Amino acid sequence: MNFKKIGVIGxxxxxxxxxxxxxxxxxxxxxxxxxxxxxxxxxxMIETSLDKQLEKWAITQAEKKLILSRIQKVTHFAELSSCxxxxxxxxxxxxxxxxxxxxxxxxxxNHIILASNTSTLSLTELASSTMYPERVIGMHFIYPVAKVDxxxxxxxxxxxxxxxEDTKSFVDEIxxxxxxxxxxSPGFVTSRLICLFINEAMHVLQEGVAxxxxxxxxxxxxxxxxxxxxxxxxxxxxxxxxxxxxxxxREYGELKYRPSTIxxxxxxxxxxxxxxxEGFFKYDKDGxxx
Amino acid sequence: xxxxxxxxxxxxxxxQLYNMTDESVLAKGLVERIGMDSSILNHKxxxxxxxxxxxxxxxxxxxxxxxxxxxxxxxxGVIESIKExxxxxxxxxxxxxxxxSSALVDADAKTKIRQLFDLAPLHNPAAxxxxxxxxxxxxxxxxxxxxxxxxxxxxxxxxxxxxxxRVLYNKYKVRRYxxxxxxxxxxxxxxxxxxxRPLEDLKIITCHIGNGGSVTAVQGGVSVDTSMGMTPLExxxxxxxxxxxxxxxxxxxxxxxxxSVGEVNSMLNKHSGLLAISGVSSDMRDIIDGMEKGEPxxxxxxxxxxxxxxxxxxxxxxxxxxxxxxxFTAGVGENASLLxxxxxxxxxxLGIELDAEANKVRSGDPRRISTEDSKxxxxxxxxxEELVIAxxxxxxxxxxxx
Numbered sequence: 001m002n003f004k005k006i007g008v009i010g011x012x013x014x015x016x017x018x019x020x021x022x023x024x025x026x027x028x029x030x031x032x033x034x035x036x037x038x039x040x041x042x043x044x045m046i047e048t049s050l051d052k053q054l055e056k057w058a059i060t061q062a063e064k065k066l067i068l069s070r071i072q073k074v075t076h077f078a079e080l081s082s083c084x085x086x087x088x089x090x091x092x093x094x095x096x097x098x099x100x101x102x103x104x105x106x107x108x109x110n111h112i113i114l115a116s117n118t119s120t121l122s123l124t125e126l127a128s129s130t131m132y133p134e135r136v137i138g139m140h141f142i143y144p145v146a147k148v149d150x151x152x153x154x155x156x157x158x159x160x161x162x163x164x165e166d167t168k169s170f171v172d173e174i175x176x177x178x179x180x181x182x183x184x185s186p187g188f189v190t191s192r193l194i195c196l197f198i199n200e201a202m203h204v205l206q207e208g209v210a211x212x213x214x215x216x217x218x219x220x221x222x223x224x225x226x227x228x229x230x231x232x233x234x235x236x237x238x239x240x241x242x243x244x245x246x247x248x249x250r251e252y253g254e255l256k257y258r259p260s261t262i263x264x265x266x267x268x269x270x271x272x273x274x275x276x277x278e279g280f281f282k283y284d285k286d287g288x289x290x
Numbered sequence: 291x292x293x294x295x296x297x298x299x300x301x302x303x304x305x306q307l308y309n310m311t312d313e314s315v316l317a318k319g320l321v322e323r324i325g326m327d328s329s330i331l332n333h334k335x336x337x338x339x340x341x342x343x344x345x346x347x348x349x350x351x352x353x354x355x356x357x358x359x360x361x362x363x364x365x366x367g368v369i370e371s372i373k374e375x376x377x378x379x380x381x382x383x384x385x386x387x388x389x390x391s392s393a394l395v396d397a398d399a400k401t402k403i404r405q406l407f408d409l410a411p412l413h414n415p416a417a418x419x420x421x422x423x424x425x426x427x428x429x430x431x432x433x434x435x436x437x438x439x440x441x442x443x444x445x446x447x448x449x450x451x452x453x454x455x456r457v458l459y460n461k462y463k464v465r466r467y468x469x470x471x472x473x474x475x476x477x478x479x480x481x482x483x484x485x486x487r488p489l490e491d492l493k494i495i496t497c498h499i500g501n502g503g504s505v506t507a508v509q510g511g512v513s514v515d516t517s518m519g520m521t522p523l524e525x526x527x528x529x530x531x532x533x534x535x536x537x538x539x540x541x542x543x544x545x546x547x548x549x550s551v552g553e554v555n556s557m558l559n560k561h562s563g564l565l566a567i568s569g570v571s572s573d574m575r576d577i578i579d580g581m582e583k584g585e586p587x588x589x590x591x592x593x594x595x596x597x598x599x600x601x602x603x604x605x606x607x608x609x610x611x612x613x614x615x616x617x618f619t620a621g622v623g624e625n626a627s628l629l630x631x632x633x634x635x636x637x638x639x640l641g642i643e644l645d646a647e648a649n650k651v652r653s654g655d656p657r658r659i660s661t662e663d664s665k666x667x668x669x670x671x672x673x674x675e676e677l678v679i680a681x682x683x684x685x686x687x688x689x690x691x692x
Contacts, residue, residue, distance in 0.1 A: 066348050
């Protein structure tokens, strides 16, 4: 399989990161959003991200321009028919994702891999909405996409070996990240472990064992995480963490996955972390801690 | 036999088409500013009018396609079809310890060139893009790679080893490799010819200074030391590269600015040198313009550049216990007469007498810019890496054909 042009559906945080990273690797990207306004916003966010890298000397003006030139804005699904692979990365909602995969199934030739960047949902169930479930696979990128060199490649029940092999070589050789093979299971490996870690940190906070800052410092410095568990949750988005925990709680039925009440409270109050400016900590609009 | 020589830089692509029966150049040209919206393709067919085309060329594949279109164009082309190109020769910066001489491109060679990306982050990927683009556009045509490091393989151990734990050399081949070997080789030979003295008897310091730059001590025709190191980052201050610095600065800055390895690499390779100090340009012409307008940052950039180059010349004079000739070549070396003037007037202790008038002459030929009696002869020798590449390609391709 020759991967040259990749469709990315959804221009949210992950969609922006994936589109930018693929373009930086030299691939042509068709970025899809529902409306032209949303698309423009996503594109601007990618530009902002590149500007930040330019400031940090990571890229040059010419490289920025080249990366942007490879990202094409698309609002019509029909245009995806020319893609060599499509990655959907819309909100973590089973029905919405099924709808998207069903549409892609009709637009893309049946040998084209349809990947979902879901972090918790069942690939088998997502694939059930298509006529060719063997070409549906999970490709779970981790935020920030450009910096984290890991992709969970998730096999649904019907995902074919060929689909897996092609995806694996795409991840290893073209995207140049480490691809780990995972059999479908709620939360896969990374979300399952990290959400439990974050949830436990919230329990510790609620019990008054330590302050948010001290919990984060303890784990960040003590165990060499880039961010402590609470800042990590802020950066993922507290609503996403909640959704992931609720999903795993439902799927496994085990109490250890039950989201902490403080997390529910904060999400209800609209304190979603970095993207809303406040979560366990406060953030400016560039996403830096204040 | 017609041979197309391709020299892919990070943002430029030079090409020359040679007819090897008489080593004549059928056409040559340059694509500049690749990656920008106003890329310039300058095509010079021998005996025909020159063509300049400004368009958006964002990568090397497009650049080569345009070059081939120019070469076969009805009006300003020089060949009927691409089929008349019998072989392609590529300049590759880094051959590591894999390549001690030029080689035919095959899967193995490509893998090795890719393995060396870390060592020449600006250049090996560009060369690889040139090779891939040639394969796509000229399928089945043999390709040869000529390495910038090959000439420096003669350096003695004391010159190529770094004073760090030996295990790093054993495990990763961390050592000095140097660069611009084809150029240092070519101009040192040309200098000996010009001076009509046997190469074996001469101690020559060759200064290849363009956007990247290196100085080589050539004793008896072989490289005994050179300023570029394991990567093209060491040595002189360059257009966008820092050259020598205290290695402790790297972890210090990484820590302070929270930079990743990739970011700090990019900072030192693409955001430093003349560009960083002047704040305006990586191009010596702009720096001299700025200096003449009294701009302090450009003036400092120029002074640092000259000072650092001068220190290398002094150091290699000591390395060889003397010097018979100093040679300037490449973009800055061949054209920046002001730089040569300032530099040489600061080296009078070596017995150098600059011929101020000769220094100002612009020409495509080798020339002397010191007085004839100067104790150390100083020459400007336009480099011709392309010819060396064409000759090597010719030799290797003839080998496989016959």
